[in-house]
Amino acid sequence: MLKAERQQRILNLMQQTSAVTVRDLASEFATSPVTIRRDLLELGERGLLERTHGGAIATQEVLAEGNALYEMYSYADRHHQQAVEKAAIAECAAQYVSDGDSILINAGTTTHAMAQALRGHQHLHAITNGLTVATTLGQSSNANVYILSGRLDMRKQAAIARPDQERFDDFQIREAFLGVHAISENGFYMRDNEDAAMNRAFIAAASRVTILADHTKLDAFASFRIAPWNAKHRLITDSKANHNQLAAIEAQGVEVVITG
Numbered sequence: 001m002l003k004a005e006r007q008q009r010i011l012n013l014m015q016q017t018s019a020v021t022v023r024d025l026a027s028e029f030a031t032s033p034v035t036i037r038r039d040l041l042e043l044g045e046r047g048l049l050e051r052t053h054g055g056a057i058a059t060q061e062v063l064a065e066g067n068a069l070y071e072m073y074s075y076a077d078r079h080h081q082q083a084v085e086k087a088a089i090a091e092c093a094a095q096y097v098s099d100g101d102s103i104l105i106n107a108g109t110t111t112h113a114m115a116q117a118l119r120g121h122q123h124l125h126a127i128t129n130g131l132t133v134a135t136t137l138g139q140s141s142n143a144n145v146y147i148l149s150g151r152l153d154m155r156k157q158a159a160i161a162r163p164d165q166e167r168f169d170d171f172q173i174r175e176a177f178l179g180v181h182a183i184s185e186n187g188f189y190m191r192d193n194e195d196a197a198m199n200r201a202f203i204a205a206a207s208r209v210t211i212l213a214d215h216t217k218l219d220a221f222a223s224f225r226i227a228p229w230n231a232k233h234r235l236i237t238d239s240k241a242n243h244n245q246l247a248a249i250e251a252q253g254v255e256v257v258i259t260g
Helices: 003-017 020-026 035-045 060-065 068-072 076-079 083-095 111-119 131-139 193-205 243-250
Strands: 019-021 049-052 057-058 102-105 123-130 144-145 151-153 158-160 174-180 182-184 186-192 205-212 224-227 232-238 255-259
Touching: 003 019, 003 020, 003 057, 003 131, 019 020, 019 123, 020 035, 020 057, 020 123, 035 049, 035 057, 049 131, 060 158, 068 186, 083 182, 083 243, 083 255, 102 158, 123 158, 131 144, 158 193, 174 193, 186 193, 186 243, 193 224, 232 243, 243 255
Parallel strands: 102 123, 102 174, 123 144, 174 205, 205 232, 232 255
Antiparallel strands: 019 057, 049 057, 151 158, 182 186, 186 224
């Protein structure tokens, strides 16, 4: 396991339990206590935790905001995390899009990968708030790309707007493809309330919704639920995802597609 992935999973655990011990983490990740102490030291230097005797506790900022992992990495960093899984999810999602479709794709690294997978499609009409998504789709002369306006968030490479600032009355959106920060049996989540509200507007505008989420999103924490699961939704994830959790989601009428 790469150091970045291990440290990400440590922060995931801390957002759920608030405190961890070196011994438990060494056992969890099948590595040495020395390696774990080094991880905790680096995370502590970034202000993401406070060291204690034999372990660490999450800072109040981390617990309150639920955004430690997001703030820890740049967009470029996140783009390379779980890159293989994201590419497989993106290729799978692209198979649900036909030439000439009108779709909505939100901002994110997984949806950016999907935009790359869609470049061979013909005559697409795509609505997005993602800068990298728009740029990638715009490289195709056969795509009509509509960029939503809003507050520029460079960390997300996105335009974020209040839902009442955007109207979708003039669009017929067959399907929305959404990347999210976290998923659970209770629904899918964002770390920012404004972002979550915007994605609710996306869902309301689409006939069907596909959530793109690699296995780490099942372990992640985010404070603001976009929506609960229902039969309108499809989830595409990878084979490393917890199958018991996926079964609980599927039992709610969700189509669960596993890549790899």
